[in-house]
Amino acid sequence: MEQVGFSGFTQQTFEFFMKIGFDNTPQHFEALRSEFNEVVLAPLKQLSLGVSPTLAKIDGRLDLRPVMGGTISRIRRDTRFSKNKAPYRTKMWLKFITKDPGMRLAFYFDLDPAGCVFGLGTSHSTPQEMTEKRRYFLAHPHQTRQMIDQYAALGFVLGGPCYKRPPQTSEDPVLMELLARKYFYFEKPVSMETVYASSLVDTLAEGYTQLADFYHFFNKQS
Numbered sequence: 001m002e003q004v005g006f007s008g009f010t011q012q013t014f015e016f017f018m019k020i021g022f023d024n025t026p027q028h029f030e031a032l033r034s035e036f037n038e039v040v041l042a043p044l045k046q047l048s049l050g051v052s053p054t055l056a057k058i059d060g061r062l063d064l065r066p067v068m069g070g071t072i073s074r075i076r077r078d079t080r081f082s083k084n085k086a087p088y089r090t091k092m093w094l095k096f097i098t099k100d101p102g103m104r105l106a107f108y109f110d111l112d113p114a115g116c117v118f119g120l121g122t123s124h125s126t127p128q129e130m131t132e133k134r135r136y137f138l139a140h141p142h143q144t145r146q147m148i149d150q151y152a153a154l155g156f157v158l159g160g161p162c163y164k165r166p167p168q169t170s171e172d173p174v175l176m177e178l179l180a181r182k183y184f185y186f187e188k189p190v191s192m193e194t195v196y197a198s199s200l201v202d203t204l205a206e207g208y209t210q211l212a213d214f215y216h217f218f219n220k221q222s
Contacts (some may be wrong), residue, residue, distance in 0.1 A: 133218070140177055
């Protein structure tokens with residue numbers, strides 16, 4: 001059977017999340033399962049497949065399987081250690097990451113009714129691993145600062161929670177934007193016009209290609 005290409009998400013995609021939010025129960029989800037498969041899961045798979053050739057060129061080790069638990073988040077939440085016992089997510093995402101152990105960078109796209117974004121961020125990081133990375137950034141201040149400035153000019157926001165007292169510091173305020181964070185990401189919003197269009201594939205592919213410089217710089221120390 002010929003693979004259908006990505007043609008954009010629809011208003012029905014976000015209406016599904018709203019319906020689950022109103023009645024977040026297994027019975028209601030099962031009644032909506034065919035709708036979930038059609039308006040959420042199918043376009044996520046198509047989008048994942050659409051950007052995979054670009055990501056494979058960046059790093060051939062990235063897990064590019066377009067399934068839940070692969071590049072696609074699971075709709076079912078793990079509620080074992082959460083006060084929120086709602087069983088289903090009211091948003092989903094794509095995440096492209098290697099299966100290597102320890103801290104890694106992940107390319108991602110968030111499909112969220114509150115606003116869709118994409119970017120590159122740390123995953124599975126420990127405080128010790130982040131300390132080592134900060135030392136690496138401090139040892140390469142010019143290149144680190146250059147990339148922070150470059151991504152700001154391209155519209156990416158550097159984010160992540162900050163320490164009240166950063167464990168490592170610099171007199172350079174631009175470097176401190178990175179050093180002060182417990183973990184970090186470079187992120188850019190996506191307009192709803194683009195989310196609803198087939199051009200979302202090109203938008204993500206272009207952005208991931210731009211972020212590849214930092215991805216490779218970060219991994220040089222790994």
